[in-house]
Amino acid sequence: xxxxxxxxxxxxxxxxxxxxxxxxxxxxxxxxxxxxxxxxxxxxxxxxxxxxxxxxxxxxxxxxxxxxxxxxxxxxxxxxxxxxxxxxxxxxxxxxxxxxxxxxxxxxxxxxxxxxxxxxxxxxxxxxxxxxxxxxxxxxxxxxxxxxxxxxxxxxxxxxxxxxxxxxxxxxxxxxxxxxxxxxxxxxxxxxxxxxxxxxxxxxxxxxxxxxxxxxxxxxxxxxxxxxxxxxxxxxxxxxx
Numbered sequence: 388x389x390x391x392x393x394x395x396x397x398x399x400x401x402x403x404x405x406x407x408x409x410x411x412x413x414x415x416x417x418x419x420x421x422x423x424x425x426x427x428x429x430x431x432x433x434x435x436x437x438x439x440x441x442x443x444x445x446x447x448x449x450x451x452x453x454x455x456x457x458x459x460x461x462x463x464x465x466x467x468x469x470x471x472x473x474x475x476x477x478x479x480x481x482x483x484x485x486x487x488x489x490x491x492x493x494x495x496x497x498x499x500x501x502x503x504x505x506x507x508x509x510x511x512x513x514x515x516x517x518x519x520x521x522x523x524x525x526x527x528x529x530x531x532x533x534x535x536x537x538x539x540x541x542x543x544x545x546x547x548x549x550x551x552x553x554x555x556x557x558x559x560x561x562x563x564x565x566x567x568x569x570x571x572x573x574x575x576x577x578x579x580x581x582x583x584x585x586x587x588x589x590x591x592x593x594x595x596x597x598x599x600x601x602x603x604x605x606x607x608x609x610x611x612x613x614x615x616x617x618x619x620x621x622x623x624x625x626x627x628x
Contacts, residue, residue, distance in 0.1 A: 390592050391541025392556040394624060395436040399444070399577040400487060412467045413456060415515045430515055434559040442577075446488045452578040452619065455480070455492045455518040455564075457500060459511050465626035490578065492549055494518055517560045519551075520580070522619065523572075527565040530617045533597060534563065539585075549592040556585075572618045581610070581622040584593050590623055 400406040407426030411418040416428040416435060426439040458464055461471060461481055472482045472490065480492040499514035524530045531550035535542035543551045549566040584590070590611050594600065601620065602612040611623045 389556060389585050390537050390588040390596075391623070392585050393434060393558040394581040394583045395434060395438065396580050397438045397622070398441060398489075399442040400439050401442065401445055401576075402487070403439040403441050406485065406487050406489075407437075408466050410437065412437070413458075413464065413469070413485070413491075414454075414517050415513060430559070432515075432559050434557050435447045435515060435517075446577060448574060449523075449570075450490045450577060451523040451572055452491050452576050453492065454520045454578070455494060455521055457496050457514070457516045457518045458493050460494060460495055492521065503586065515559070519560050519562045519564055520578075522565050523568040523570075524562060524565045525567070525571060525617055527567040530615060530619075531565040531614055534565075536596065537582075537593065555560070557583075576620055579622065581624060583624045584626045588626070593623065600619065 398406060398410070400456055403424060403426045405422070406558050407418050407428060410416070411428050414428065414430075414437075416430045416437065419429060421427060425441055426465045428437040428439065429435065461483070465471065465484055468486045469483045469491075472484055474482075480494050482490060483493055484490055499509045499511050499516070501509060522530075527548060527550050528544065531542045531552055535552055538552065538555045540552055540555045543553060545551070549564055552563045552565070553561065555563070590600065590613070593613060597616040599614045600611060602608070607624075609624070612620065613623055614620050
């Protein structure tokens with residue numbers, strides 16, 4: 388039984404306007420400037436929401452959580468402000484970096500994916516482009532299984548040591564893909580996802596399965612900051628009424 392459902396994504400940024408403007412164009416979302424200098428990106432669906440939050444720290448290591456994006460071409464994303472990174476192997480995608488150096492993978496398509504619940508032929512000009520999330524892991528199968536249990540969603544394995552979590556409740560993209568890598572997690576992730584508790588589930592239920600509380604809800608924040616068994620940060624919000 389699911390303990391949580393997907394809520395939205397959050398990015399750390401030294402310059403929220405710079406990064407938010409890029410990712411708004413890169414994902415087919417529109418930006419909303421906030422009074423505190425942060426940004427929020429919004430789409431046609433509620434969960435197509437990304438918070439771009441200011442932090443003092445610059446990016447120093449490879450993103451352990453990254454976005455996979457559908458797009459027309461490398462040149463299109465270079466024109467938005469991305470840059471091409473060195474070839475990392477014979478993949479079906481191109482590795483690029485956003486204006487703050489955050490890695491993402493571009494999947495070049497002849498046409499954008501069809502919109503959910505719509506019979507209108509999509510165009511690249513207004514397409515929602517987020518394809519999936521990629522998550523580096525010490526043990527992709529183990530951490531993928533943990534999130535599969537938490538979300539109550541199926542996990543599909545692969546002979547290339549990555550696991551795909553699909554059918555997540557409320558999720559506005561295809562899947563979260565966990566990939567085993569040799570390097571350990573060393574610092575806070577610059578991209579994380581928020582979740583909402585389902586039904587009678589509690590934060591303690593997540594702790595019982597192996598999560599850790601990093602910061603409890605208090606007078607300043609209305610959510611609980613947690614980490615999964617591999618240390619990946621996520622924020623938990625109370626069940627919606």
